[in-house]
Amino acid sequence: MFDRPPKYIAYGTAGFRDNAADLDTIVYRVGLVAAMRSRYLGKTVGxxxxxxxxxxxxxGAKIIDPLGDMLQESWESRVAEICNAQTxxxxxxxxxxxYLELKIPDGQVSNVVYGRDTRASGPRLAEALxxxxxxxxxxxxxxxxxTTPQLHYITRCINDPTFGEPTVDGYFKKISSAFSKLTPRSPLTRSSVTVDCANGVGAVKLLEMMPYINDLAELNLVNVQYTDPDxxxxxxxxxxxxxxxxxxKNVQPEHDKLCCSLDGDADRIVFYLVHDGNFCLLDGDKIAxxxxxxxxxxxxDSEHTGELEKPIDIGVVQTAxxxxxxxxYIKSDLHLPVDCTKTGVKHLHHVAQKYGIGIYFEANGHGTVLFNQDRISDNHVHSDVLNLYAELVNQTVGDAISDLFLVLAILETxxxxxxxxxxxxxxxxxxxMKTRVKDRNVFKTTDAERRLxxxxxxxxxxxxxVRNTPQGRCFVRASGTEDVVRVYAEAQxxxxxxxxxxxxxNYIA
Ligand code: 16G
Ligand code: ZN
Structure with a gap:
């Protein structure tokens, strides 16, 4: 039944992704490979x-490593090869x-947790898996x-019980309890925000979360037709x-009202508002x-109090x-260091880990804030608050729901x-812009994709x-998810x- 995938499908920045009709064999084999990964590490994977x-x-399908991060990069080609085998x-x-190469002993146990978004093909592919x-x-x-970040959270909790309860309920409790401790409690100061749920799993989960947050924030949910996958x-x-x-659609322009949109698996979020009739976007860069x-x-504050401990080092990680x-703004006004990495969350996440507080966001709204608990010493004047933020913000991956509460908490504070x-x-x-070319693989970049x-x-x-364009900047890179080349430009x-x-x-087409 699952004998031959209809075409070669690569394991890209976001795992396997393609038309659902072509994925049954691939996803079935993801089950075989995920089990092997779990045996190899002696841990649960997602x-x-x-x-x-x-x-x-x-x-699509992606494998989540035991601590809730993306599959280790060195395994990607192995997974792609096995899943694309001809027979x-x-x-x-x-x-x-x-199994031989990795020296996985016989009888090693394996445990895999899985979940899906609201697509019509989801139940069928879950059966294949x-x-x-x-x-x-x-x-x-x-x-x-x-949601994708919930499965990352659950995978982490199973392997690291100090992280939380390995259930969706545990996830809601962790976020809502941190949010409630971080924000002043009064119906007058309660934030109000319109949330576009993209008619996806974000709607399912925010509706479930309502009882936990009713007293804390007013969420006006729109585009919640998750039962209509089309x-x-x-x-x-x-x-x-x-x-x-x-x-x-379904978001009415209301002067200065904060609104946000989740994506289909609720790992990205962008905010926006309408001011004097103008649309104002608050994207990942604004969140960062x-x-x-x-x-x-x-x-x-810790500098002023002359704390004995070294002040926490903070850094921001972005892409081109x-x-x-x-x-x-971050470099000159906030005097904080900024790193630039290749596109794809795993690259940003990795670099953000080197900071005491590492803030990373892609412009598209995918990101989070990582807290290095070892470096936020108990002596720090604000360690209690910082620890609460570490509870509020998903430490495994970008998470629209937890980022939503992060932004509300900051604006309120x-x-x-x-x-x-x-x-x-x-x-x-x-x-x-994007354009199709004969072979996008000839586009090779350097300097975090900023130069070809x-x-x-x-x-x-x-x-x-660029030389002839005031404040001009431009770069070209091959997409990792579509058969196109992307062109980004900026100018005065x-x-x-x-x-x-x-x-x-025009030049490259
Ligand atoms: C994937 C990445 C996303 C990135 C996008 C770029 C993850 C989980 N997702 O969706 O972060 O922005 O690819 O797409 O890493 P592109 O290569 O087509 O421009
Ligand atoms: Zn997503």
Missing amino acids: VMITASHNPPEDN DSECVDLLKKS QAGLLRAESSSTDFGLV SLNVECGADYVKTNQHLP SLAAGFFRRFQE YANGSSTN LNITAYDWFMQYVDLPNKL VNPEDVQQKIDEL TQESCDALAKEVC
Whole structure:
């Protein structure tokens, strides 16, 4: 039944992702490989069935490592090779070879937890996964509908019980209890926010979470049609709002009202508001800047109190897509270091771990704040508060629900409006375009994807165009999730930035 995948599918930045009709064999084999990974580490691993912000007909699968991080990069090619084997017997041979190579002893037990988003193909693919796990003689638990970050959380809790209760309920309790301790309690100061749930699993889980947060915040949920999978991410959701820079369907323009959009598996969030009729986007860069400014105050306080301990080191991690104004604001106004990494959460997460407080966000709204508990010493004047923030913010991966409460807690504590937040810095005009090319694999980058090493003439052309564009910046990279090349440009004016992006697109097409 699961003999041959219809085509080669790579294990990319977000695992396997493609049209759901082509995924049965792949997902079945993900069961075989996840069981092997669990045996190899002697720990529980997770598998999430989702295609995030992709259209409803797509789906995907990604493996979650025991501490809730993404599958170790060195395993990606092994997983891709085994899952794409041409026949079942070839797949079995490759597995046997891996078991030997990895010296996995006979009789080693395996445990895998899994869950899925609301796509129509989800139950079918979950069965395929279950069949693979059965064949691998692995024990497993099906968590049904969960957000991606919830499955990361659950996987972590099972392997590290100090992290929390390994249930969705435990997740709600952990976030709501931290939020309630961090924010002043009064119906008058209760935040009110409109949440576009992208008609996905975020709706299911925020509806379930309501009893925990009713007294703490007023969430007005829209686009909650999760029982209609065809409406998932359609004219709504974080990716739609970030790309089109206007309100999603069913969100009414209301002056200065804070709104936000989740994506299809609720690991990304962007905020926005309408001010004097203008749409104002608060994307991942704005979230990072808000959090950076907020935690920077804790650092200043400890400097003033002349604390004996070294002040906590804070750093921000971005990708080349971060708006130049945000980078400038964090470096020049907040005096904090900024690292730039390749696209993909695992790259940012890894670098953020080197800081006492590591803030990372992709411009698209995927990110979190990592707290290094060893470095936030008990002597720090604010260690109690910082520890509560570490409870509030998902420490395993970017999480729309926990980021939502992070932003609310910061705005409430600073007593600033969403519009004040928006005005912290002004974004440079920017443009993101994509174009199909004959072979996108020839586009090789360096310097965290900011420059091309190949094709050389394209980089020369970019350099020449950028030289003639005030405040111009432009880079080109091959997408990891679509068969396209992306072109990003920034400049002093929208016209010059559109022109820059267009000229580069035309040159490479
Ligand atoms: C994946 C990444 C996301 C990144 C996007 C870039 C994870 C979990 N997801 O969705 O962070 O922004 O790819 O897509 O790492 P692109 O390569 O098509 O531009
Ligand atoms: Zn997502």
